Amino acid sequence: MTNISRSHFMDEIEQAEPPRKFNMPHFTSFKGDEDLERHLKHYRSTMILYWNNDALMCKIFTTTLQGEAQDWFHTLLPQSIRSFDELSFVFTNDYSSYYSIKKKSDCLFNDKKNPNESLRDYVNWFKAEKAKIVRCNNSIASAAFQKGLPSYHLLFEELIMKEYLTLADSFTLAEKHAL
Structure with a gap:
């Protein structure tokens, strides 16, 4: 039984x-x-x-x-x-x-890229964190991704110069900078 x-x-x-x-x-x-x-x-x-x-x-x-x-x-x-x-x-x-109690989109603003962390690792980490958020708002995620970069980073400078970038666009630019 x-x-x-x-x-x-x-x-x-x-x-x-x-x-x-x-x-x-x-x-x-x-x-x-x-x-x-x-x-x-x-x-x-x-x-x-x-x-x-x-x-x-x-x-x-x-x-x-x-x-x-x-x-x-x-x-x-x-x-x-x-x-x-x-x-x-x-x-x-x-x-x-x-x-x-699950994470919300704006919690992505809490973390920043570590100076010793590669851009590729930061992108992978960010994607993994975003995937944990149900109904993640891509506009908020895109802004959080950008804000998580140090202001002296070349990718940060490129992201702030372009308007209306999607999160996917930001990841594509990050891949180009990671090469």
């Missing part, structure tokens, strides 16, 4: 079997960077025929979560979810808090 005590669901939910003729509907995955209320509404309307089967509603809902949202789900305490209403409440409240 498997150890279900580590499940986030109470035993009644964890042990429940799906209905015999249940066919898994198609869901859009929730990766964490979309509107969570909209995802929940879509899920409820897709599962309307099973709304009275709490266990099924809980178990199937977890399969719609991916990425950051799946990570959040695994932060829940074992045996902490008793019903789909409770899961919905925790999802809309706790996930909102969990998501809000």
